[in-house]
Amino acid sequence: MMDRIAGPFVAVADTREDLLDAGLFPEEEESVARAVPKRRREYTTARACARQAMAKLGVPPVPILSGPRGEPRWPDRVVGSMTHCDGYRGAVVGWSSDVTAIGIDAEPNAPLPDQVLEAVSLEAERSWIAELTASRPETAWDRLLFSAKESVYKAWFPLTNKWLDFDNALITVDPEQGTFHARLLVPGPEVHGGPLTAFRGRWTVAEGIVLTAIVLTPPGSPPTGPPGS
Secondary structure, eight states, X not given: OTHHHHOTTSEEEEESSOOGGGOOOHHHHHHTTTOOHHHHHHHHHHHHHHHHHHHHHTOOOOOOOBOTTSOBOOOTTXXXXXXXXXXXXXXXXXXXXXXXXXXXEEEESSOOOTTHHHHHOOHHHHHHXXXXXXXXXXXXXXXXXXXXXXXXXXXXXXXXXXXXXXXXXXXXXXXXXXXXXXXXXXXXXXETTEEOOXXXXXXXXXXXXXXXXXXXXXXXXXXOOSTTO
């Protein structure tokens, strides 16, 4: 499902079922030793997907531990992102020579709980959500906004090691093209020779799941494969 929007520069692995037989490395086991069963299933399956995706790059299985903000720590020269929600787990990875940042997210295609939209959105975003909800009710546009902001944060954090609040990026959506644009409302890092001011991403809705993906690549740079190849 995620491969529909992730693009050609990356490797994707996802599943609608838990992969509990995949197992964890001892260091990962320590991270979920006290976790409830649901969290353990999510953690295990997301990492199984990540290792499947890395295998497509030729990267051997390694532990994928979490940083202080919960961000995955990828092997040297690998960039990636993981996500999970009820009924879906997935990972996208790429070589750092090809990809600058990746952010993916999956959410159920259902309205956000009461009062959550007001907490995660700007007034301009609520305006287009209302318009699209009236004209295209088959998509939970508030949930799509939330997913897009999650993808923005996952792409942003490895570049900055800084928090990004929900109101620090203004999201607009193209319902025809299946794309979204995130204009940063705070100063961004230096990327590709200049300040990062926005992210562009893609979205889709499939099998009851809202999926969003950002794959930031160097301008005009074709995929080169593993560093040193």
